[in-house]
Amino acid sequence: MEYTHFVSVAGLVCNDKDEILLLKSPTRGWEYPGGMVEPGETLQDALIREVKEETGVDIKITGFIGVCKNIQKDIVNIDFFCKYTGGDLVTSDESLEVKWVRRDEALNLVTFPLTKKRLENMLSADDTVKCFNFRKEPFEVVAEEKYTVRR
Template sequence: MDTSPRHILVAAAVVININNEILLINSPKRGWEIPAGRVEEGESLSAAIIRETKEETGIDIEIVRFCGVFQNVQDSVCSTLFLGRPVGGEFRTSNESYEIGYFSIDEALSKITWRGFKEQLEYCLNQTEPFLYEYNN
């Protein structure tokens, strides 16, 4: 029996356009949220969020900076967070995104209902240094 720990590693991004608006997707799982997804085996964290953003929104992004690591200790999930900016592509929905849009910071914060993503957005916008944030559900 394998007793090695099993963790889920996620990459997420706060993508801000030139109008200082946040890119959000309306997903079937959690409603409005920032682009995010699991890191695949052999994939870098930054490559994972660039890929996930493209898959979920059709938008190509460039990483501006690393914002930090969020850990849900209870569910053994580690989420890395990046700040990004759009560099190309066009909106395209997928099975992971019913709607896509750019929203003002206040609109984005009011649309996101999942606590983890709301906290990540707030921290990324207000932090200048990477950080580690741990929580239990």
């Protein structure tokens, strides 16, 4: 049996004012930065590259939030906490608009169902790691768990 999974990464990027970096995608509306991991690329390098390409921002990855899987297309999404370290906000082919928003504004801007669910996980992160599996169309969470971080 041949196995093929695709992996994407995304980041909850916060600045010193505890604002969140969002971009307006041409296809999904407002979302956090991220994208597909290229062959031979580390998860961390992929996230740093995607955030820079989509927003112009430099980041430092500071923690792990969770993971989810699209069971229809075998795409695994991995989410991280990130800290803004520099760079100016710029748009790209993947971002029509880029801006910093307050945490309480972020969920109101994000409307795409999967993106909203992942953002809810990001914003509610604590000492647990969240893992869920879903169908994308129509969006449906089919299994969801929280795991306590053990040392």
